[in-house]
Amino acid sequence: MWKNRNVWIVLFGELIAGLGLWASIIGNLEFMQEKVPSDFIKSIILSSGLLAGVLMGPLAGRIIDQSRKKTVLIYSSIGRVVSVLFMFIALATGSIWWMVVFLILIQISASFYFPALQATLPLIVSERDLLQLNGWDMNVSTVARVAGTALAGLILVYSAIDTLYILSFAAYFALLLFTFMLKIPEEKPQRIGRFGEGTKKGSEFKEVFPMLQANLSVKMTLILSFIPVLFLGSFNLLVIKISEFQDSVMIKGMIYTVEGISFMIGSFAIKYIGEKWRIEQILFVCLIVIGSGEMLLYFASSSLLTLVTFGIFGFAVGCFFPTVMTIFQKQVPKEYHGRFFSFRNMLDRIIFQIVLLSTGALLDFIGLQLMVIVFGAISVLTTTYYWLQMRRGGVRIEAEQYRKV
Secondary structure, eight states, X not given: OTTOHHHHHHHHHHHHHHHHHHHHHHHHHXXXXXXXXXXXXXXXXXXXHHHHHHHHHHHHHHHHHHSOHHHHHHHHHHHHHHHHHHHHHHHHHTOHHHHHHHXXXXXXXXXXXXXXXXXXXXXXXXXXXXXXXXXXXXXXXXXXXXHHHHXXXXXXXXXXXXXXXXXXXXXXXXXXXXXXTOOOOOOOOOOOOSTTSOSOSOOOGGGHHHHHHHOHHXXXXXXXXXXXXXXXXXXXXXXXXXXXXXXXXXXXXXXXXXXXXXXXXXXXXXXXXXXXXXXXXXXXXXXXXXXXXXXXXXXXXXXXXXXXXXXXHHHHHHHHHHHHHHHHHHHXXXXXXXXXXXXXXXXXXXXXXXXXXXXXXXXXXXXXXXXXXXXXXXXXXXXHHHHXXXXXXXOOOOOSOOOOX
16 A cells, blocks of 8 residues: 555645645634634624535535546645635735635635545555555644644744634645646546446435435444544534633643554554454444443543543544544445545534534523433434444345445
């Protein structure tokens, strides 16, 4: 795998783009802090971009399946570069409306880029290397998150906010150059039909649903993949609340560091765990660990136990998501990759927003300790329910290449 130039291009591109992404996120928060006094209005502004990405999902899925993946990656990368220009206008005019334009454009570009990237990975490596590549891809994203936020913080201390967007612009432009260097071995795109019917007219987004009904292991994996979102969607608010609970500013940085390092260890380890354990075992053990970790935060007054909990969570998630992505890439027919990954990203964004709003409400009404018990119980009970359903129905989750029969 490491002799494959496409792998290096994708990973370096992800690292550079991730630095730009997190630099712009920190810049957005800083700009809104100066211009928008209301936290509720801030959430609406951020949601405007996410909503645009969700609405664009069906169109993005169809275009990705009907086009060459490299072409989609190039145009969406151009969209990212252009979007930053509107943020420069926002900074020059002090207008929050130009920032809204920036958020909408960059989220629309992301709604094309990330599903296309997920559909590209199975085309550039062999099946046996796919799990390892997914792990490395998520590791690089984690490194970019940690390094990007740290670098952005330093820039804000010693320079103006404009510098963050210059960094972001340069990173997205570099990603565009890397994308041109990709050589993706893909067939000429065809207009495709319904699940199992071969090449026919149309490539409707709604055709994802009969495909899911025909492939129960993918449907079950898709449902299970949203269970960790209860933890991930509430992550930042949990960290802030734990910091207040322990009356410690330092604990925030320690939590992010421990979780990030543990995530990377899990992403490295999954290649070897996958050789010993069945896919089903990995998924369900990780989900039980994640749910149990949520409930352990009932004892968030202890710094040591808090760090251990986030370390365990990071490792479990680091094992879980590369495994889930490998199942999708192998089990979902390639002609459905664009629409399926767009559909998954849409659901992910919607559920993430619901969890985020629910977390804020529950923290106000019942407090941290009861909330983590509720979220943990939901995770464990949902995992147990689907495990029993699969046992009764004889459904098995596999990570083998899908083949029509």
